[in-house]
Every structure is written in structure tokens, then in C-alpha cells.
Amino acid sequence: xxxxxxxxxxxxxxxxxxxxxxxxxxxxxxxxxxxxxxxxxxxxxxxxxxxxxxxxxxxxxxxxxxxxxxxxxxxxxxxxxxxxxxxxxxxxxxxxxxxxxxxxxxxxxxxxxxxxxxxxxxxxxxxxxxxxxxxxxxxxxxxxxxxxxxxxxxxxxxxxxxxxxxxxxx
Amino acid sequence: xxxxxxxxxxxxxxxxxxxxxxxxxxxxxxxxxxxxxxxxxxxxxxxxxxxxxxxxxxxxxxxxxxxxxxxxxxxxxxxxxxxxxxxxxxxxxxxxxxxxxxxxxxxxxxxxxxxxxxxxxxxxxxxxxxxxxxxxxxxxxxxxxxxxxxxxxxxxxxxxxxxxxxxxxx
DNA sequence: TCCTTAAGTACATAGCATGAACCATTATTG
DNA sequence: CAATAATGGTTCATGCTATGTACTTAAGGA
Numbered sequence: 001x002x003x004x005x006x007x008x009x010x011x012x013x014x015x016x017x018x019x020x021x022x023x024x025x026x027x028x029x030x031x032x033x034x035x036x037x038x039x040x041x042x043x044x045x046x047x048x049x050x051x052x053x054x055x056x057x058x059x060x061x062x063x064x065x066x067x068x069x070x071x072x073x074x075x076x077x078x079x080x081x082x083x084x085x086x087x088x089x090x091x092x093x094x095x096x097x098x099x100x101x102x103x104x105x106x107x108x109x110x111x112x113x114x115x116x117x118x119x120x121x122x123x124x125x126x127x128x129x130x131x132x133x134x135x136x137x138x139x140x141x142x143x144x145x146x147x148x149x150x151x152x153x154x155x156x157x158x159x160x161x162x163x164x165x166x167x168x169x170x
Numbered sequence: 171x172x173x174x175x176x177x178x179x180x181x182x183x184x185x186x187x188x189x190x191x192x193x194x195x196x197x198x199x200x201x202x203x204x205x206x207x208x209x210x211x212x213x214x215x216x217x218x219x220x221x222x223x224x225x226x227x228x229x230x231x232x233x234x235x236x237x238x239x240x241x242x243x244x245x246x247x248x249x250x251x252x253x254x255x256x257x258x259x260x261x262x263x264x265x266x267x268x269x270x271x272x273x274x275x276x277x278x279x280x281x282x283x284x285x286x287x288x289x290x291x292x293x294x295x296x297x298x299x300x301x302x303x304x305x306x307x308x309x310x311x312x313x314x315x316x317x318x319x320x321x322x323x324x325x326x327x328x329x330x331x332x333x334x335x336x337x338x339x340x
Numbered sequence: 341t342c343c344t345t346a347a348g349t350a351c352a353t354a355g356c357a358t359g360a361a362c363c364a365t366t367a368t369t370g
Numbered sequence: 371c372a373a374t375a376a377t378g379g380t381t382c383a384t385g386c387t388a389t390g391t392a393c394t395t396a397a398g399g400a
Contacts, residue, residue: 024310024311028307029306031309031322031325032303034322034326037329038209038325038328045336056355056356057356073378074380083358084358086379087357090355090356094355109366109377110364110365110366111365111379112378133202136201140197140198140201143331147324147327150324151324151327152197154321157317158208159208164312166211168308227387243348244348245346245347253388256388256390257389259348259350260388279347280347280395281348281397282347282348283347
């Protein structure tokens with residue numbers, strides 16, 4: 001089917017005026033489908049990780065925030081995960097129940113609770129980041145070496161353009 | 171920061187052996203971040219559409235299935251959306267309540283209900299697909315004309331590679 | 341006719357996420 | 371310094387996403 005369309009396009013290409021519109025139509029449809037499929041694949045990946053590590057997706061995402069920082073606050077997590085702070089309470093509760101995280105009172109400010117990984121949490125977090133790193137390395141190795149740089153810069157273009165369209169839409 | 175790393179990489183590049191590993195590390199991290207951001211942007215887009223059209227995301231997705239086919243069955247929808255059939259019942263109920271869809275009994279098989287768009291549903295569906303088509307066209311137009319083909323083929327490579335990694339993971 | 345399979349629904353359960361109301365505690369300001 | 375405002379967190383009500391099991395009805399084959 002795609003081949004047929006491509007063929008039609010090809011025969012029309014160097015002849016007429018509105019063939020440009022046809023090409024644009026075809027390309028934007030293609031773009032839409034590809035993005036759709038890629039996003040779908042990523043969704044499956046996160047769902048897979050959640051099952052593999054037996055931790056809900058939101059909690060996994062939270063666990064991965066402790067990359068650099070030793071301690072995080074509920075507010076900080078709320079901002080990084082881009083969710084309401086009431087949501088963070090739930091997520092932290094889940095992680096505390098699993099003994100992956102523990103919260104201590106901030107000695108300076110009694111309102112604040114400092115959330116930190118337990119050693120069990122550090123282990124899980126490490127495993128998780130190792131796994132996803134490995135996954136993306138495998139992905140990279142699927143490309144031909146010359147393609148790698150190109151794919152990355154294409155994604156950079158795509159991301160920037162998506163950002164631009166988003167802003168232009170307000 | 172990225173510039174510094176890139177610089178380090180550059181000075182190391184044509185000299186030593188394990189600089190390849192460093193490059194791979196850098197690139198896979200980059201890849202991970204880019205994919206993350208792109209997926210995030212898509213999530214925001216669907217959430218935006220849901221608010222704009224005042225219809226839950228799952229129902230929107232369902233509405234978009236009536237592209238070619240006149241009627242769909244619950245089972246068919248379940249397969250296309252890749253959700254449990256009990257989920258489909260809920261989704262259809264929502265759409266029926268909004269008078270966007272109606273179900274009639276299959277004259278041939280009393281077990282089956284044929285789901286079809288109402289005229290109101292057709293209108294919404296059309297609006298929706300027009301909007302997303304426009305969006306992707308805008309996106310395409312953000313690229314330089316020469317880039318368009320390249321970005322698309324890069325996404326094709328990416329999609330194929332993700333598929334490959336997924337299969338290789340079982 | 342009996343049994344199996346298929347289509348669809350109901351219900352219990354779980355996760356994701358928000359927003360409003362609320363309780364402490366800290367900061368500000370008159 | 372005391373009243374008030376702002377901040378950090380929790381609780382609760384609500385709604386969407388999604389699954390799986392059990393159930394009903396219908397179709398179709400042995």
C-alpha cells in the first residue's frame with residue numbers, strides 16, 4: 001500500500017504544482033503513524049519494567065529521581081514528576097511500604113520531610129537504571145555506526161520542532 | 171554541559187581504544203533523554219486533545235477507529251485498542267451517553283452488537299482527525315524541506331530497531 | 341440435544357491523577 | 371510581638387484507565 005502511494009507520488013513528483021501538497025499529506029500521515037508506533041513501544045517498555053520489577057510505574061519513575069540528590073522533598077518530587085503533591089504522598093507511601101525509601105524530619109524546618117533511598121532502594125534504583133541503560137545501548141547498536149549520530153540529531157530536530165509547534169499552538 | 175562532554179569526546183576520539191565505549195555511553199544517554207522528552211510531549215498532546223474535545227482519552231482513541239469501517243464490534247475495538255473487552259464496554263457506554271456512538275443488534279448474530287458513529291460522532295471524529303492532521307503538518311513544516319525525508323527515515327530506523335530490541339529481549 | 345465456544349456485560353480490584361479542605365509550621369508585616 | 375500570610379504535607383472525594391473473573395445469552399458442532 002505504502003509502495004503504491006510512493007509510486008504514485010514519484011510519477012507525479014516532477015510534473016505538477018499541487019503534487020507538493022500530496023507529498024506533504026503523505027509525509028505527515030507517515031510521521032503521525034511513526035510517532036504513534038514509537039510512543040506505543042515506549043509505553044510497552046514502561047509497563048514491562050513495572051511488571052519486571054513488580055513496582056507501579058509512578059513509583060518506578062519516582063525511584064529514578066534519586067540519581068544525584070541524596071534527599072528529596074515531596075514538593076521537589078512533585079515538580080520533577082509533574083504531578084500534584086497529593087499524588088506524591090501516595091507514591092511515597094507505596095515506596096515506604098516496600099521499604100525502598102524512608103522519610104526523616106528536616107531538622108531545620110519541621111514542615112519538611114526528607115525522602116531518601118534505603119539501601120534496598122538504592123539497589124533497586126541501580127538495577128533499574130542499569131537495565132534501561134543497557135536497553136538503550138542495545139537500541140543504539142541496532143543502528144549502523146554511521147546512522148547513530150544521524151538518528152540522534154534527527155530526534156533533536158523532532159523534539160525541537162514539537163516544542164515549537166506546542167508553543168505556537170497557544 | 172553537553173558541549174563540554176562533546177568536547178572531551180572530540181579530543182579523545184581519534185586517539186584511543188575505549189573512547190568508543192565513552193561515545194556509546196554518551197549517545198545512549200542522549201537517545202534515552204530524547205525519547206523520554208518526545209514521549210512526554212506526545213502525552214501532553216493527547217491530554218490536551220482530551221481537554222479540548224472534552225472527551226476522555228480512551229474514548230477519543232476509540233472514536234478514531236471509525237476511519238474506514240462503518241461498524242465495529244466490541245471485540246474488534248478491543249483488539250484495535252489492545253485492551254480487555256470489559257474495558258471496551260465502559261468506553262462504549264461513555265460514548266453512547268454522549269450520543270457520539272450507537273449500537274444496534276447484528277441481524278445475523280444476536281450475540282453481536284454493531285457499534286457505529288452517530289452524525290454527531292462523525293462530526294467529532296472528523297474534527298479530531300482534521301486537528302491532528304493539521305498538527306502533524308505543522309510539525310513537518312517546522313523541518314527544512316530537505317530534512318523531512320531524513321527525519322522520517324530516521325524514525326523508521328528507530329521504530330524498526332525498537333521492535334528488534336523488544337523481540338531480542340524475550 | 342448436549343456441550344463447547346463466542347460476544348458482551350457486571351463487578352471487584354488496582355493504579356494514576358487532580359483539586360479542595362485541612363493541619364502544622366514558618367515567615368512576614370503592621 | 372501578635373496577627374496574618376505563605377509553605378509543606380496529608381486526607382478525602384472524584385474520575386479516568388485497565389485487568390481479570392464470573393456470568394448471561396446465543397451460536398454451532400458432535
